[in-house]
Amino acid sequence: MKSMQSGRRTLQIAGVLSLACVFGAISYLTLKSGPSPPELSTRSTAQEVSQRSEADMRQELFDDQVVPAIREADLANRAAAERCLTRIQESFQRYQQGVKPFAEDVTGLGSKWGVLRRMPGDWAFGSNSVEVFISGKLEKHVFSAQEIQQDIAASLSLFRKDIDVNRHVMLRQVKAATMGLPFPELQNVDIDTFSRQVIRKVREFSTETATNGVANLVIVEMASSVGGYAAERIFMAILVRISATAGGATVGSTVVGGGTGTVVGPLGTGIGVIAGLVAGLIIDHVLGEYARSNVSEQLLKLIDQIEDAAINGVPERTDPTMDAYPGLKRVLQRTCDELNRANLEILKLSILEVKT
Structure with missing residues (x-):
């Protein structure tokens, strides 16, 4: 009896030992083969979360810091544009102050005789001595073509300088917002490089939209901080179109004839148009009772017309x-x-790191 119980106990112990060996082998093989599939999945998810976090950080930075800096620069640029227009309008107000002295000069006996003395030669030989005579008085009392062009150029130059300052401020704000962050593409950029990038973009935009020639010239010059030619082109565009709208037989013939070439150079041509218009007005009245107020009224209208064309097109x-x-x-x-x-x-x- 005792020997039978001892045999059963021996068999049970042997079974337990066998199961223990099996489980031990399985555990060893599992540890040797590496992490389980669930552990690999967890590591992959962590990497995705990290990548999403960087993208979110960049987007948040752009929305919260960069966009407001760009908007602030835009508002500053538009305020500078308004100041530019105001300066030009003030220039025309200054021209108007010389209208009364001019009218008094050209309607005096000496000026009337000067016009009468030059008229026969102009009619006979197609010359423009009357316009030269009148343009001299215009430049003395009201403006010269060079003065108009220089006033426009000076105002545009100040606008360019304002744009440059606004661009510097914006870039400093962006760099400050990204300080300490992994954005070397911004931290290492200098204002000259950034300005060149802006100029290239503006040229691309102008090409895409097929902008008017004069307008394109102004836009590119303003963006590039290099000017000088745009103001002259603006002035000539205004004068050519004003001459096309001139009314009155004498005025029209004066402009179409030799009058548009009064002074050498394109700016001289422009003042020749104005002088031709005013000279035609004087010739229409010089042989009769001439009202000084008519000269003032017509010249003031002409100045308003030039100003309106300059500002509003x-x-x-x-x-x-x-x-x-x-x-x-x-x-x-x-x-x-x-x-x-x-x-x-x-x-x-x-x-x-995306293109719009």
Whole structure:
């Protein structure tokens, strides 16, 4: 009996030992083969979360810090554009102050005799001595073509300087916002490099939209901080179109004839147009009772017309052979639009690494 119980106990112990060996072998093989599939999944998920966190961080930085800096620069640029227009308007107000002295001069006996003495030669030989005579008095009392062009150029130059300052401020704000973050593409960029990127973008935009020639010239010059030619082109665009709208037989013939070449050079040509208009007005009245107020009234209207053309542009129907001149108000607005778009695209590409 005891021997049978001892045999059963021996068998049970042997079974337990066998099971223990099996489980031990399984555990050894499992540990040797590496992490289980669930552990691999956990590691992959952590990497995805890290990548999403960096993208979210970049997007948050762009939305919260960069976009407000771009918006602030845009508002500053538009305020500078308004100041530019105000300066030009103030220039025309200054011209108007010389109208009364001019009218008194050209309606005096000496000036009337000067016109009468020159008229026969102009009619006989197609010369323009009357316009030269009148332009001298215009330059003395009211303005010269060079003065108008220089006033426009000076105002645009100050606008360019304002744009440069605003760009510097914006880039400093963006760099400050990204300080200590892994954005070397922004921390290492200098203002000259960034400005060149902006200029390239603005040129691309102008090409895409087929912008009017004069307007495109102004926009690119303003963006590039290099100017000088745009103001002259603006002035000539205004004068050519004003001459096309001149009324009155004598005025029209004066402009179409030799009068548009009064002084050497394109700016001289412009003042020749104005002098021709005024000379025609005087010739129409010089042989009769001439009212000094008529000269003042007509010249003030002409100055208003030039100012309106400079600021608000000239409709295309004025001269179907030429592009419409859109006016500085719209051109400066377009300049601000293009600069804002360029800033946004360049910085968005740098921070989010995507193209809009």
